[in-house]
Amino acid sequence: MAGKCSHPSCFPNDTGCNVEGCSNLSECKYYEKGDTSEENQPAEEEFYRIPWTGNTLGLSDLNFLTASTKPILVGIAGVASAGKTTFLASLYCLLRHGKKIGGYSFSGSLTLNGWENIAWYLSWKNNGNIQFPPHTTNNSGRVPGLLHLALKNKNGEKKDLIFTDAPGEWFDHWRNNVNSENAKGAKWIHDNCDAFLLFADCDMLAGSKRGQAKLQINSVADRLFERIGDRPFGLVWSKSDVAISDITKEQILSHIKENLLTHFIEFATSVNEGEGGVFHQNICESMNWIIEKLDSNMNIIPKISSFKQEDMFLSKRSVNG
Ligand SMILES: Nc1nc2c(ncn2[C@@H]2O[C@H](COP(=O)(O)OP(=O)(O)O)[C@@H](O)[C@H]2O)c(=O)[nH]1
Ligand SMILES: [Mg+2]
Numbered sequence: 455m456a457g458k459c460s461h462p463s464c465f466p467n468d469t470g471c472n473v474e475g476c477s478n479l480s481e482c483k484y485y486e487k488g489d490t491s492e493e494n495q496p497a498e499e500e501f502y503r504i505p506w507t508g509n510t511l512g513l514s515d516l517n518f519l520t521a522s523t524k525p526i527l528v529g530i531a532g533v534a535s536a537g538k539t540t541f542l543a544s545l546y547c548l549l550r551h552g553k554k555i556g557g558y559s560f561s562g563s564l565t566l567n568g569w570e571n572i573a574w575y576l577s578w579k580n581n582g583n584i585q586f587p588p589h590t591t592n593n594s595g596r597v598p599g600l601l602h603l604a605l606k607n608k609n610g611e612k613k614d615l616i617f618t619d620a621p622g623e624w625f626d627h628w629r630n631n632v633n634s635e636n637a638k639g640a641k642w643i644h645d646n647c648d649a650f651l652l653f654a655d656c657d658m659l660a661g662s663k664r665g666q667a668k669l670q671i672n673s674v675a676d677r678l679f680e681r682i683g684d685r686p687f688g689l690v691w692s693k694s695d696v697a698i699s700d701i702t703k704e705q706i707l708s709h710i711k712e713n714l715l716t717h718f719i720e721f722a723t724s725v726n727e728g729e730g731g732v733f734h735q736n737i738c739e740s741m742n743w744i745i746e747k748l749d750s751n752m753n754i755i756p757k758i759s760s761f762k763q764e765d766m767f768l769s770k771r772s773v774n775g
Contacts, residue, residue: 510599532653534622537692
């Protein structure tokens with residue numbers, strides 16, 4: 455059995471010594487050796503590990519990124535089977551094919567394994583059929599699996615985005631009872647995310663369960679609107695390859711519009727590209743919209759009048775400024 459660190463946030467066998475930075479784990483005062491029998495010892499104890507594994511990030515992994523940059527956390531909200539994971543997998547496939555998010559292109563990810571795990575199902579298969587990613591398991595975790603994207607524009611400006619791929623059951627518990635033990639992950643998303651996309655499942659809204667679907671969408675929306683402030687909120691009509699009636703759409707929209715949201719928009723998306731690729735374009739456009747709205751939320755640097763514009767040391771605020 456491999457050893458472990460006595461610090462709960464250090465995972466030396468995955469990402470190296472986080473606390474002391476030891477290259478030789480057995481020298482670290484916090485490292486507890488596992489099975490000490492000789493054949494169970496790792497072949498090489500001394501090597502530097504990179505501080506990420508490529509898998510979806512957890513909360514302590516997030517520190518590695520947030521220490522140097524402020525990533526945009528995008529909360530992907532919606533009940534189970536609303537199409538959230540498929541949307542994320544489609545986004546990754548589109549970027550992998552060179553599609554852009556506004557002026558930004560894919561420039562890296564700390565969670566390539568995590569993306570590939572969900573995107574593999576959508577990738578080309580022999581029989582030509584689309585397969586969907588497996589159900590996101592409703593484990594007992596309180597923080598969703600986090601997927602990372604780094605984007606860059608032609609001026610070299612970088613944006614880091616983090617997406618929450620959470621089990622829909624969390625939102626089901628959350629809409630029924632905010633304090634439910636099983637809703638802690640959804641609450642984490644609500645507390646921490648910079649922007650939200652709420653998924654309205656067109657397949658369910660077109661069928662016999664549309665009453666239930668409307669209720670679910672409206673109640674998750676209501677929860678998200680509590681303390682939303684100026685955080686952007688996008689409604690995603692997922693699985694838009696299935697048509698729904700204008701009346702159904704209008705009923706959901708009118709419920710949302712009862713709230714005075716600073717930034718609201720709707721997007722029709724699907725794993726199928728749609729006419730002229732519109733559904734796929736909307737997947738990328740939804741991210742671009744979030745980036746633009748968050749940029750517009752930033753304070754504008756005040757113009758300071760100065761005695762001598764070209765000399766920064768002679769600048770001073772004007773009396774009226
Ligand atoms: N028609 C259609 N079905 C979809 C689409 N996206 C997902 N689905 C179906 O919805 C199921 C649940 O999708 P998933 O992304 O796992 O939902 P999640 O639970 O919200 O992550 C999939 O297994 C598919 O059967 C889509 O764009 N169009
Ligand atoms: Mg899922």
